Amino acid sequence: MAKLILTHEVTGLGAPGDVVDVKDGFARNYLMPRGLATVWSKGAEKQVAVIRSARKSREIATLEDAKAIRDSLQSKPVVVTAKAGASGRLFGAVTTTDIAEAAAAAGAPAIDKRKVEIGQPIKAVGEFTVLVRLHPEVSATVTVKVVAA
Structure with missing residues (x-):
């Protein structure tokens, strides 16, 4: 078992700042190469405090606000x-950043792009459903309408 500090959710x-025990293969082949975690050590405990304080500043404070x-x-x-071809297929894909920016431009409160979860890649014009984790107890199911530019 490997002891790691998560740097991303x-x-x-x-969540970021959590110390977790995972199997060596999962750590070596998935978490570490993607930059989702770092190796735990006594000196890294200081890093945990920094990650947690940064996470607190980004989180929604209360359940009612969420x-x-x-x-x-x-x-x-x-x-x-998004730019699309004649058949409605996009040149590229819609990312979590695109969704977060579009929500903010539409007048919704600012959401963190890291809290947006896309089930399947969005590569066509149409309506899609994505999940936004606002709080540990509150998630929003958001309809994303992709139109051709």
Whole structure:
């Protein structure tokens, strides 16, 4: 077993700053190469405090605020404009950054791109559903409408 400090949120494992024990292969082949975790050591405990304080500043403070943001995000679809071919296929894909920026431009409260989870890559014009984790207890299901530019 390998003891690691998560530097990014990993679904099903933990949030940034968490110290986790995972199997060696998972650490060596998935978490470490993608930069999602670093090796734990006594000196790295200082790094954990920095990661946790940065996470606290980005998080939504209360459950009520998270529910209010969820209601505003779910009330109307987020419209993302992207370059597309004649068949409706996009040149590239819609990213979490695109969705977060489009939501902010539409007047919704700012959301962190790292909290947006896209199930399947969005590579065509149409309506898609994405999950936004606003708080440990609150998630929003947001409709993303992709239109051709």
